[in-house]
Amino acid sequence: MRLLIRRITDKFFTVLTSASVILLAAALLVVLGPMLLRGAGAVVFDGTVEFRRMQLDLFNRGEADSIEDEVSRAAACRKVVYETIDKFKHGIDVEELSNEAKRIYRLFGRQLRYEGVTGDEYRRVRSLARELRNRLLEAFGSNDRALIERNVDRVLRYRGHRDFADSAASGFFTLAEDFLTSVESIDLNKRRQYADSLRQAEEIIFRLLGPRPDDALPALAMERYGATRWDMAQQLLDDLLWSKQWVEAEPGRPMVKVRTSRAGQFAGTGLEGLFKYVEDNLETMLRPRFTFYWQYLIDDSTPGHYFGGVGPEVLGTLLITLLSMVLVFPLGVVSAAYLVECASDTAAVRIIRMCINTLAGVPSIVFGLFGLAFFVLFLIPLFGGPSKPCILTACLTLAVLTLPVMIRASEEAIRSVPQTYKEASLGLGAGRFVTFVKVTLPAALPGILTGAILSLSRVAGETAPVLFTGAVALGPPPDSLFDPTRTLSYGSYDIAVGDRLAMMVPHKQYGMVVTLVLLILCLNGIAIVLRARIFRKLKGQ
C-alpha cells in the first residue's frame, strides 16, 4: 500500500513537472501567437483601391494609369450610393431645401433684371415667384402631409407658365417634384430621427469610401482615403449595417451591447435599399486585392502612424544598437581577456567581478536616469555638445547596460578555448600577448560574436533606458548623432498606449511590435546556430 502511494506520488510529480514545461510553451504561444498573427496583417493583407490610391499619392508607387482606371470604375459603382443619399436628403433636410428655394428665388430675380424686365411687369413676376417660394418653404417645414401636397400642387400648377418658362424658376418645380417623391415614402414625424441616423451613416460611408469625388480634398491626409484594407472595410460595413449601442439592461448591471439594423431605422424609405446595395457591391466599390506590402519595413509613417510603415524606427533601432555595440565590444573583450588570462583571485579582481554583477543587476530604468544625469546633463555639455537627449547619449547608455552581458559572454568564450592551444603556442616560443591575439582570440571569436549578437538583441529591445536619453515617438529622421531618433522599442510602447490615432489601426500597432520581436528573434536565431556550430567543432576535436 505504501509502495503504491509512493509510486503514485512519483508519477504525479512527473506529470507536474511536465505540466509546468507545457505551461511554459503555452505561455510562449499565447504571447507570441496572436501578436505574430495580427502583426503579419501589417504586411500581408487585402488592399483596396483606396490603398493603391494612397500609395500612389504619398509614396509615388504603382502605375498611375491602371489605378486611375480602377478608381473610375469604383466611382461608377459608388455613384449610386451618393445619389440615393442625396435624393433621400431632399425629403428630410429642411434647412438645405429652404436654402435651395431661396437661392433659386434670388437667382430668378437677378435673371429678370438682367433680361431688362422692369416696372410693373417685374414686380408682378417677382411677387409670383415669391409666392411660389413661400409655399415651398411652408411645405418643407411642415409635418402635415395634406398641407404639403396642397402647397406643392399649387406650385406645380405654374409649371409651363409663360412667366417661368426657360428661367431659373424652373428649379422650383424640380425641387418640388423631388421633394414630393421623397416625402411619399417618409414618416414625416421621424424626420429629425432620420437626419441623425443619416449623419451617422454618412460618417461611416465617408470612412469607408473616402471623400466624395466632387468634394474638396480634406486637409488631413488620413481623411483623404477610405478604408485602405479589406478587413477594415468589413468592419466598417458591419458598423454601417448595424448600429451598436451600450444599453443598461437593468440598473446596477453591466452594460449590454445592443445591435439594431440600420436599414430598419430607415424602413419604408428610399434609403432602406442602400444598405443592401453597399453590402452587395462593396467589393466592386473597393476592389480588394491581395497585397504584400513589404515596403512596410522601409516606409515612413504618415501622418502619425495611420498610413505607411516603420522605416525610421527600424533605421533608428539598427543605428543605436550597432553603435552601442561598437562602443561596448572592445571594452567587453578586453575586460574579459584580463579576467581570464591575467587575473588571479586577488581582492581587486573580486571587486571587479562584484561590480560586473552589480552592473548586471541595476534596473534598466536606473540606467535611464544615469544616462540622463551623466551623459545628457554632464558629459556631453562638458565637451561643448548640446545638452539634450540624442542618439549618442542613447548609445552610451545602452553600452553601459550591455557591458556586463558582453563581458560574461566573452569570458565564457575565452575560457572555453582548449588549454592545449595555448600550451602549443607558448611551447613554440610565442609570448603571452602574441598567443592571446593570434591563437586564443581567433579560437574564441565565434563565441564572442555569439555573445555580441545576444547583447545586440538585448539592446534592440530595451526601452526604459532610452526613454529620456534619445528616443522620440514622432519626429523627423536624425541628421547627426546629436539628434534624437525614433526606435522600434519606444515606438511600440507609444503606439500601444500613447497614440490615440493608432488605436484605430490595430494592424499598425501589432506590426511595429512584431517587427521588433522578429528582429530580436532573428538575432537570437543566428546566435543559437552559431553556438551550435562552435559546440560541434569543439566536440569534433
Add this chain to the structure above:
Amino acid sequence: MIANGTVSGGQGGTAGGASRSLVLTPLEDLKGFLSLHLGRFALFLLACSSVLLVFLIFVFVVQEAVPFFAKFSTVEFLANARWYPEADPPEFGALSLIVGSLYVTITSLILAVPVGILAAVFLSDMVSLRTRDLVKPVVEILAAIPSVAYGFFAVLVLAPAMQSRWGFSTGTNILNASIVLSIMALPTIISVAEDSISAVGRDLREASYSLGATRFETILRVVMPAAHSGIIAAVILGMMRAIGETMVVWMASGNAARIPSPWWDLSQSVRTMTATIAGDMGETPKDSSHYWSLFAIGVVLLMMTFMLNIVSEYFLAAAKRRTGKV
C-alpha cells in the same frame, strides 16, 4: 615571463652573427618585464571600467537625489503613502510606490517560482538530452522577447480579455502585471535553478536511488537540499528582474498610486517605482522637486537591487562551495 619581442634584435657577441644569443641582455629583460607589467596594468585599468561605471551610476543618481533629501524629510518619503508631486504643497510619499512594486514582484514570484523550479527539475532530471534541446529554445525565446513586447501583450491582449471575459473592473491591475512579469522572470529562475540542480551530481542521486528511493523522493529529499542555495539565488535573481522591470508594469499595472485595500484584492491598480520614474520624468522640468524626487526613487531602487545582488551573490557562492566540496 617571456613578453613579446624577447627573441628579437639582440646583437649578440657570438662570431659570424648567424645565430643569436638566447640569453637576454639586461636591457631586453627590462623591456620585456616592463611591457608585460605595463600591458597587464593597462588591461587591469580597462577591466576596472565596470567598477568606474558602477561608481559613476551611484554618484550621479545620488547627486541628483541629494537636493530632494535636503529639502524633504526622508522618513516622510519612506513612510507616507500620499504621492501628489504636482499638488500645492506637493506630497512626496513613496510608500505607495514601494508597496506597489512589492505587490507585483511578490505576486509574480508566487506564480513563477513553483513553475520555474518544476521546469528546472524537468530539464535536469526528467528528460533525455534530446528533449532538453527542444525545451531549451522555448526558455531562450521567452528570455529574448523584449519587455516592451510583453507590455504590449499585457495591455492589448490580456487587459481587454480580463475586462470583458473574466469580469474584472479594470484590465490593467496587479494580477495582469504579475502574470506577465512571472512569464518574464521564468527564464532567469529556470536557468539558474537548473544549473544548480544539475551541479548536484550523479553520485548523490545514484546513492539515493540505490537505497530504493523514488525519483520524487530523491529530488525532494536529496537534490533539493543540496541545491537549495542555488535555488534561492535563482529566486532572488528572478525577483531582481521583476522589481527592476519598467515597461510591463508601466503599461499593465494601472498606475494608481495607492496601497491596495483590502490587501488581498489583486484586481486593483497600483503604481510601481519604476513606472513612476518612467511616466513622470517626461513631464517634470529639470531641477524641480518632482524631478529630484524621481532620482530619490531611483536611489531607493538602486539600494534594493544592490542588496538583493549581494544576497544572491552570497547564495551563489555558497552553492559553488557546496558543489565543489561534494
